[in-house]
Amino acid sequence: MASLLPWPVVRRGAQGHPVRTLQHLLRGRGQSVSVDGSFGPRTEAAVRAVQQARGLSVDGIVGPQTWQALTQQVRRGSTGDAVRGVQEEFQFRNLSGDPSQGPQIDGIFGPQTEQAVRGFQQAVGIGADGIVGPLTWRALVSGMLAG
Numbered sequence: 001m002a003s004l005l006p007w008p009v010v011r012r013g014a015q016g017h018p019v020r021t022l023q024h025l026l027r028g029r030g031q032s033v034s035v036d037g038s039f040g041p042r043t044e045a046a047v048r049a050v051q052q053a054r055g056l057s058v059d060g061i062v063g064p065q066t067w068q069a070l071t072q073q074v075r076r077g078s079t080g081d082a083v084r085g086v087q088e089e090f091q092f093r094n095l096s097g098d099p100s101q102g103p104q105i106d107g108i109f110g111p112q113t114e115q116a117v118r119g120f121q122q123a124v125g126i127g128a129d130g131i132v133g134p135l136t137w138r139a140l141v142s143g144m145l146a147g
Helices: 020-029 040-053 064-072 079-090 111-124 134-141
Strands: none
Touching: 020 040, 020 079, 020 111, 040 134, 064 111, 064 134, 079 111, 079 134, 111 134
């Protein structure tokens, strides 16, 4: 297995990757935030709310424990914001410049998303089961195999 990069630490002021994925995951945990790729006051408030609900340190900073509290296992047949987070990661890695390539961000974990997940898992050396669990989430949000 390739050595996984650590969970990223993301805080207010961050832009771009993995903020959009974070915002999808916050929505998946019932927080109403815009997915705009900018970690501003509303995203920070949503992070604090999730941290408080999960009994974590409430600091508004997304580190390993907060990522683990936000991520949900998703697989073929899953739907919703956590799936959008996975799909966001594959759009982030889409080097073709054509957003119609790869899984679309539609919140439906279908065959194209599963194929992308399996290919990514194989490339980073984790079990290629097509299921996005803790190791796959960590590899995705840490930016492994990104441009």
